[in-house]
Amino acid sequence: MARLAIADPPYYRRGERWYGNGNGDWSGNGTADVHPEAGIWDSPGAHIDLVQRLTVEYDGWAIALSPDSLALYLAACPPDVHVMVWHRRNGMPGGNRVRRCWEPVILRQPADRRGRGVVSMTTSDVLDAPAGRPGFAGAKPASWTRWVLDALGYAPGADTLDDLFPGSGAVSAAADGMLALVSGSSDRGSG
Ligand SMILES: C[S@@+](CC[C@H](N)C(=O)[O-])C[C@H]1O[C@@H](n2cnc3c(N)ncnc32)[C@H](O)[C@@H]1O
Numbered sequence: 709m710a711r712l713a714i715a716d717p718p719y720y721r722r723g724e725r726w727y728g729n730g731n732g733d734w735s736g737n738g739t740a741d742v743h744p745e746a747g748i749w750d751s752p753g754a755h756i757d758l759v760q761r762l763t764v765e766y767d768g769w770a771i772a773l774s775p776d777s778l779a780l781y782l783a784a785c786p787p788d789v790h791v792m793v794w795h796r797r798n799g800m801p802g803g804n805r806v807r808r809c810w811e812p813v814i815l816r817q818p819a820d821r822r823g824r825g826v827v828s829m830t831t832s833d834v835l836d837a838p839a840g841r842p843g844f845a846g847a848k849p850a851s852w853t854r855w856v857l858d859a860l861g862y863a864p865g866a867d868t869l870d871d872l873f874p875g876s877g878a879v880s881a882a883a884d885g886m887l888a889l890v891s892g893s894s895d896r897g898s899g
Pocket residue numbers: 716717718719723727740741742743745746747748844845846847848873874875876877878879
């Protein structure tokens with residue numbers, strides 16, 4: 709049994725703009741909800757505090773972030789993390805010459821699931837999947853959650869999972885789907 713968390717906070721310098729008062733017309737991925745303290749994510753300290761909290765409170769965790777905050781995060785992370793890449797095939801043009809088509813995920817596996825020889829099935833550190841359909845800015849597609857949880861070695865029903873920034877609820881819904889699959893197969897096995 710492991711205590712796991714997925715943290716998908718407002719990305720660095722996008723807190724107030726995407727999730728603060730006055731959001732609602734952000735082009736591309738639809739609107740989001742409003743959080744009264746969204747602006748704290750525009751400062752480095754909130755992101756550093758999040759890493760420290762996750763490291764203290766959880767056996768394993770994953771953080772979604774933007775490429776431009778990778779250096780900030782890695783400076784705060786313990787050395788035994790993985791940087792994984794979500795290749796969003798349908799990245800939106802942002803007005804820059806270079807179109808951003810990927811997002812990092814920083815992953816820290818539980819101690820007993822790290823290193824070589826601990827599993828026969830492995831998970832790629834690259835996910836090639838389009839972003840979810842427009843509707844909630846920052847929502848993650850179900851394949852993203854399954855990929856992250858596979859990399860954490862998630863054991864549905866045995867591990868606990870906290871979705872720290874639920875937003876649209878897409879992460880928890882995908883995790884619930886994994887749990888239902890396992891529960892369904894054990895139900896069939898016992899019948
Ligand atoms: C990137 S979105 C999460 C998206 C979610 N994983 C999904 O798939 O829909 C970040 C969420 O954090 C919320 N949020 C903003 N500021 C916050 C704060 N200070 N504390 C907690 N949540 C906050 C936002 O309102 C938003 O729902």
